[in-house]
Amino acid sequence: MARQALVGMQEMAAAQPSGWRGVVADWASDQRAFKNVSWGKAMMWIFLLSDTFVFSCFLLSYMTVRSSTTVPWPNPSEVFALEIGGRSIPLILIAIMTFVLISSSGTMAMAVNFGYRRDRVRTAALMLVTAAFGATFVGMQAFEWTKLIMEGVRPWGNPWGAAQFGSCFFMITGFHGTHVTIGVIFLLAIARKVWRGDFDQERPGFFTSRKGRYEIVEIMGLYWHFVDLVWVFIFAFFYLW
Numbered sequence: 001m002a003r004q005a006l007v008g009m010q011e012m013a014a015a016q017p018s019g020w021r022g023v024v025a026d027w028a029s030d031q032r033a034f035k036n037v038s039w040g041k042a043m044m045w046i047f048l049l050s051d052t053f054v055f056s057c058f059l060l061s062y063m064t065v066r067s068s069t070t071v072p073w074p075n076p077s078e079v080f081a082l083e084i085g086g087r088s089i090p091l092i093l094i095a096i097m098t099f100v101l102i103s104s105s106g107t108m109a110m111a112v113n114f115g116y117r118r119d120r121v122r123t124a125a126l127m128l129v130t131a132a133f134g135a136t137f138v139g140m141q142a143f144e145w146t147k148l149i150m151e152g153v154r155p156w157g158n159p160w161g162a163a164q165f166g167s168c169f170f171m172i173t174g175f176h177g178t179h180v181t182i183g184v185i186f187l188l189a190i191a192r193k194v195w196r197g198d199f200d201q202e203r204p205g206f207f208t209s210r211k212g213r214y215e216i217v218e219i220m221g222l223y224w225h226f227v228d229l230v231w232v233f234i235f236a237f238f239y240l241w
Contacts (some may be wrong), residue, residue, distance in 0.1 A: 074160035104133035112221040115214035127191035134184040
């Protein structure tokens with residue numbers, strides 16, 4: 001019996017095509033190309049990979065522009081300083097924004113944990129806290145934009161040096177802020193579904209998976225952690241360099 005099973009396995013291995021044909025056969029062999037991963041997670045990972053390329057291009061372009069310009073680059077410690085109590089404190093707002101966004105990763109991770117425990121109240125509450133952190137970040141970024149615009153920063157110039165500073169600042173921070181804003185909207189929508197018990201009652205609708213499955217919370221967590229990670233690179237390259 002064991003010998004027959006071994007012979008059968010050898011015949012199946014021999015019938016399996018090799019090379020590129022094997023890759024195509026593997027992707028087409030099942031309903032899911034990633035055998036142990038749902039389509040939701042797989043598509044989110046693919047989206048995050050493509051978004052990584054976009055952010056990488058932005059940051060590489062910024063580093064190229066800054067390294068090649070002959071005009072002095074504005075000092076971030078002076079440009080992003082705030083007057084508090086008659087003293088100029090460099091990067092204080094950026095530091096608070098970074099702390100808020102990193103803290104939101106912690107609350108999002110706890111939301112995913114409670115989601116798979118099917119504790120919908122705590123999951124929804126932590127997602128709302130995460131959304132509040134994200135909205136706070138966007139609000140502080142809007143304040144930062146308003147302050148710099150009032151000081152004369154434009155995409156085509158600024159009062160402190162290289163004209164490319166304005167275009168790099170608005171492009172990179174604006175693109176990231178858009179991601180955070182979209183994340184906040186989706187966090188609120190999914191938190192509402194979790195709070196109402198849509199996943200427990202199998203209520204039909206957008207982003208409602210099978211009964212008892214809180215996988216969408218984890219998928220949302222992947223997106224949110226990615227947004228936080230990108231900000232760490234923006235903080236390091238744009239504000240600290």
